Amino acid sequence: MNERFQRGAARQAELGGPGGIRGRVYGQLADIAPDLHRFAVEFAYGDIHSRPGLDAGRRELVIIGALIALGDTRPQLEAHLGSALNAGVTPGEIVEAVLQALPYAGFPRVLSAMTVARGVLAARDLLPLTDSIAQ
Structure with a gap:
């Protein structure tokens, strides 16, 4: 190596x-x-x-946004959503990041990404989001 x-x-x-x-x-x-x-x-x-320049959580949010915009990236999106959580990004921040892609990537891609995010969060027993988490 x-x-x-x-x-x-x-x-x-x-x-x-x-x-x-x-x-x-x-x-x-x-x-x-x-x-x-x-x-x-x-x-x-x-x-x-x-x-250097970005912490791991911010870097993962950038990657998530790019994957949403690309579309058809479910395996990569699942992996990077998990990495974002591991890097300290909160479930509410993930949901907000996915929503931020809406004007740029459109409803179909954001709906698909939100479905993937829901699956990742559910697998980690992080649902339902509470108001305090989603803020």
């Missing part, structure tokens, strides 16, 4: 580990694209996500 991969793997571990959803996605593609996982760890986490 090179230094970029080690740095990226360490960053992934900080945010909840390389397993789970990320591991399943890359594992399903290992027989056809074995380097894809390495590229993601080295570039996305080793080079970009490890940069």
